[in-house]
Amino acid sequence: MLAANDTKIIIDGQIETTVVIKSRRYAATFLASANVDEIILGRDWLTQNRAIWDFSSNSVSINGHKVDLVRRNSRVQRCKRCQVGSDLEIPPHSEAVIAANVIFGELRAQCSEKEHWTTVPSEPIPGLRVARTLVSGRAPTAAVRVCNISRRPIRLHKGQSISILQNVEIAAELPAAAQNVADAEQQRRTIVDDVDHSVPQATKDELSHHVDEYQDIFSYNEYDLGSTDLVMHEINTTANPPFITAFASATARQAACDR
Numbered sequence: 001m002l003a004a005n006d007t008k009i010i011i012d013g014q015i016e017t018t019v020v021i022k023s024r025r026y027a028a029t030f031l032a033s034a035n036v037d038e039i040i041l042g043r044d045w046l047t048q049n050r051a052i053w054d055f056s057s058n059s060v061s062i063n064g065h066k067v068d069l070v071r072r073n074s075r076v077q078r079c080k081r082c083q084v085g086s087d088l089e090i091p092p093h094s095e096a097v098i099a100a101n102v103i104f105g106e107l108r109a110q111c112s113e114k115e116h117w118t119t120v121p122s123e124p125i126p127g128l129r130v131a132r133t134l135v136s137g138r139a140p141t142a143a144v145r146v147c148n149i150s151r152r153p154i155r156l157h158k159g160q161s162i163s164i165l166q167n168v169e170i171a172a173e174l175p176a177a178a179q180n181v182a183d184a185e186q187q188r189r190t191i192v193d194d195v196d197h198s199v200p201q202a203t204k205d206e207l208s209h210h211v212d213e214y215q216d217i218f219s220y221n222e223y224d225l226g227s228t229d230l231v232m233h234e235i236n237t238t239a240n241p242p243f244i245t246a247f248a249s250a251t252a253r254q255a256a257c258d259r
Contacts, residue, residue, distance in 0.1 A: 009033045010101070010140045012193055021067055036104060080104060080117060080165040082135070082142055084156045090128065093149040099161060102140055119163040128154050130163045184220050188212065 012032045019026045019041075026053060028045055052061040059068045085099035115137030122130050127150030135142045148154050156162070192208045211218075 007136055008140050009104075011035060012039055022065070023064060023133055024062075024064070024065060033166070034144060080121065081161055082144060082163055082165060084160045084162055085141065086158050088154065088156050090148040090154045092148060092151050092153055095145060097145050098156070098162075099141050100142050100144045101144055102165070103134060116168050117165040119168050124160075124162050126150070126156065127152070128162075134168070135165060137224075149163045184215065184218075185197060187220055 010033055014029060014031055016027070016029050019028045026049055028041070031038070050064070054061065054066075057066075057068075059066050061067070082100040083103055085101050088096075088098060090096050090098075115229050116200055117135045117137065119133045119135070119142075121132055124130060127148060129147045129149055131145040131147065133144045135141060147160070165195050188211050191211055192204055195204055195207065
């Protein structure tokens, strides 16, 4: 099923219940989803109960009864996070990839498939470490890697929060500015050509020879970090691209999500 902003969400079931608004009771049918943590009254319910929004009085009329609107407490932060998808147990001194439901703090219209998030390395409960996991902006579920570093099994329960999600920038492609730099040969020639005119030609020729001989030690742009064959190391990310995280304190956000 798709939410109002076309975000895919998982429906766990349906319930018929009663909504009480200012002592008046209204029948309603709700769809239950692990991806949404607040009540949303749909357009069909609003239409059925003749809801009219009066902006001038900051109120809503429901079946002819006026209901004053209350501003949401802006000090209560809402954030994107993930929760355990089912009851499970992590054995001692072991790691596992667990299924988690993504909780959308807000269903924003501008959320796109190119938007990516990552779990934040943390220890939600003593002995359980959460690793970074890249999550698509609209994915309703995520596979999160966790590690039990304790000597006892750790039980996780469905709906238990395991990590907040942090917005990241995918770094799979170089920015256009880095792709349009002058070629390496031209940059090496510039090093020699920019030498002061008072330097003898023989010295310039010797410099040119050394620049060409040791061309592999030069960095030609900010993304050219160089390489070596003295130590070989490989990180297999399979289909998951690398990403860049913005430096910011997550203390306030973590406190809000732990409430």
